[in-house]
Amino acid sequence: MFERPSAVQIHMRTHTGEKPYECPHCHKMYPSSTNLNRHVRQVHGEDVPGSSSRPARK
Template identity: 50%
Template sequence: CPECGKTFGRTSNLVKHLRTHTGEKPYGCGRCGKTFSLSSNLVKHLRTHTGEKPYGCGRCGKTFSLSSNLVKHLRTHTGEKPYGCGRCGKTFSLSSNLVKHLRTHTGEKPYGCGRCGKTFSLSSNLVKHERTH
């Protein structure tokens, strides 16, 4: 890549990568007009309109529009917790839960109230707080 120096084995992968720099989004949804840089992301998006859920859990039958959501769901059956805290060792099934947990160690509070300035580590706590105004 002339922009960042990253190398690719296939020209097609370089072309896709270049879109991260140019912002080009050549794939558009015919229903809502949303655009995407990758055709695969358009295919996933179209499922929001069609309701298609092609990925099913073999254990309970629950279906998902994205394979990644099925993978996350399967952890509810297996108990797998692949994301571990380097500070205290606590483990999580979702990376987003590890991110939230890490804030208990760092004290980070990225969600701030626009009215009074009070900050929170969880967006849900900000939402609850905003109801008090």
């Protein structure tokens, strides 16, 4: 059971393989903005302003 509908959507990506968030530096894709922001901080050494990334548009 999930408290928020958005949590269900993020969880479903583990089953579908959807990764709508793209790193602006290396173009690696992530299933959530949280994972993307962690990657940007750890790999590229940058703070993520506001940390509210939007999904990549295809």
